[in-house]
Every structure is written in C-alpha cells, then in structure tokens.
Amino acid sequence: MRIVYLIVLSLAGWGVAAQDVWKYVDERGVTHYTDQFVPGAVKVQLSSGNAAPVPANASSAASSPTRAAQQRTYRSFQVVRPANQDSVVNTxxxxxxxxxxxxxxxxxxxxSLYLDGKLVQDYPANALEHELQNVPRGEHTLVARFATSLRMSDLGYRNRNQAGLSVSVNSLEEYVRDLTRAISTPHEPYEKLGVHVDGEWRQLNA
Structure with a gap:
C-alpha cells in the first residue's frame, strides 16, 4: 500500500489559523487531501478560531508575551511513520x-486521525502512536489533526466515549452531533458510580 499524509493544525480557540486544505477524488475513486489547489478540488472548511479581546485596563505585563503563552505554542507536528509517499508491503x-x-x-x-477522509474511531485522543488494523491494499491518504479538546466530565478525566469523539471544527452541526452522542452514550464505569443528585453522587451498587 502507498500512504500519502497531510498534517492539519487546527488550534481552535488559540487564534491560530490553519492553512487551506483541498479534497479531491481521482479517476480511481481514491480521495486525496492536499494543501495545494488542483482542478476539481473542493475546499475543506476548517475553523479559524476566535481570539478573545484584551480588556482596555489590562496591565502591560498581561498584554506582553508570557512564558506560559510561549509554552503553549507548538514548534512542529509531523508524521514520522510511515514517511510521506511511502510504500508499505507485507504488513x-x-x-x-x-x-x-x-x-x-x-x-x-x-x-484526531483520518484515513481516506474517515475518522479513525479507536484512535486514542492523547496518543502519538497507533496501530491500524485491516488496512486494504492500495493508495491511502492519512490526515492528522490536533486541536484543543472538549472535556465534559466533572470527575476530572475523559471516559472512553469522550476519547473517541472528534473535535468539531467544520460546523455547528458537527459540534451538536458530537456533543449529543457524548451525553447520550452510556459508559459502564460511570454508571456504577450512581447518579448525581443535589450536587452529590448517590451510589446504586453499594
């Protein structure tokens, strides 16, 4: 199989705009993603993020770049295996x-990891390594995207259902769909905790 990959930086909420991404289908029916326009390609809509305004009375120390702000800036993001345009055999x-x-x-x-335009559902949201199974022979397009994530658990960590969510950067409809799926999908370890009543957890399995 031959792998073509594209890194998409989607820093929602940090005021960093991602470069344009184009999608097209070749004569063999294979979907491709690229950062350069080709005839017949359709532009993929990515959120540019919104930067919060700085209050007029903010101190000069707050308005200047801080060490924390510098630390949350990524210097590089790349796929190191497989290499771009690499041919993978006998796997x-x-x-x-x-x-x-x-x-x-x-x-x-x-x-988030996408193979041929489809989200890899079992990809751990905080991992940089993964093993894909049952990848058919042929040419494939691999897209990696990172973004600020959605944390919805008041227990301080994400459950497996939340970890499987994609970050909705394309439209409000996708955000609502993913959020609805997150809050309506039962999670067995959480169900064992009981129910949340009047600000307290009521155990049901004691």
Missing amino acids: GGVLQIAMALEPALMRGHSV
Missing part, C-alpha cells in the same frame, strides 16, 4: 502510525 493489513509533536501534547489538547 498483513497492519499499519504502524507514529507522529512527532514539539513540545509534547499539552493538557486539554487532542489528536
């Missing part, structure tokens, strides 16, 4: 994915 449908991010993935951020 039995198994594809090893590895990405490099500098500095390390920050708390509250997540990574």
Whole structure:
C-alpha cells in the first residue's frame, strides 16, 4: 500500500489559523487531501478560531508575551511513520502510525486521525502512536489533526466515549452531533458510580 499524509493544525480557540486544505477524488475513486489547489478540488472548511479581546485596563505585563503563552505554542507536528509517499508491503493489513509533536501534547489538547477522509474511531485522543488494523491494499491518504479538546466530565478525566469523539471544527452541526452522542452514550464505569443528585453522587451498587 502507498500512504500519502497531510498534517492539519487546527488550534481552535488559540487564534491560530490553519492553512487551506483541498479534497479531491481521482479517476480511481481514491480521495486525496492536499494543501495545494488542483482542478476539481473542493475546499475543506476548517475553523479559524476566535481570539478573545484584551480588556482596555489590562496591565502591560498581561498584554506582553508570557512564558506560559510561549509554552503553549507548538514548534512542529509531523508524521514520522510511515514517511510521506511511502510504500508499505507485507504488513498483513497492519499499519504502524507514529507522529512527532514539539513540545509534547499539552493538557486539554487532542489528536484526531483520518484515513481516506474517515475518522479513525479507536484512535486514542492523547496518543502519538497507533496501530491500524485491516488496512486494504492500495493508495491511502492519512490526515492528522490536533486541536484543543472538549472535556465534559466533572470527575476530572475523559471516559472512553469522550476519547473517541472528534473535535468539531467544520460546523455547528458537527459540534451538536458530537456533543449529543457524548451525553447520550452510556459508559459502564460511570454508571456504577450512581447518579448525581443535589450536587452529590448517590451510589446504586453499594
């Protein structure tokens, strides 16, 4: 199989705009993503994020770049395995994915992986390595995207259902769909905790 990849930086909420991404289908019916326009390509809509205005009475120290602000800036993000345009043979449908991010993935951020335009559902949101199974022979397009993530658990961590969510950067409709799925999908470990009544957890399995 041959792998073509594209890194998409989608820093929602940090005021960083991602470059244009184009999608097209070739004569063999294979979907491609690229950062350069080709005839017949359709532009993929990515959120540019909204930067919060700085209050007029903010101190000069707050308005100047701080060490914390510098620390939350990524210097590089790339797929290191497989290499771009690489041909992978005799893998039995198994594809090893590895990405490099500098500095390390920050708390509250997540990574999404797309194979031929489809979200890899079992990809851990905070991982930079993964093993894809049952990848058919042929040419494939791999897209990696990282963004600020959605944390909805008042227990302080995300459950497996939330970890499987994609970050909705394309439209309000996608955001509502993903949020609805997150709050309506039962999660067995949480169900064992009981119910939340009057600000307290009531155990049902004691």
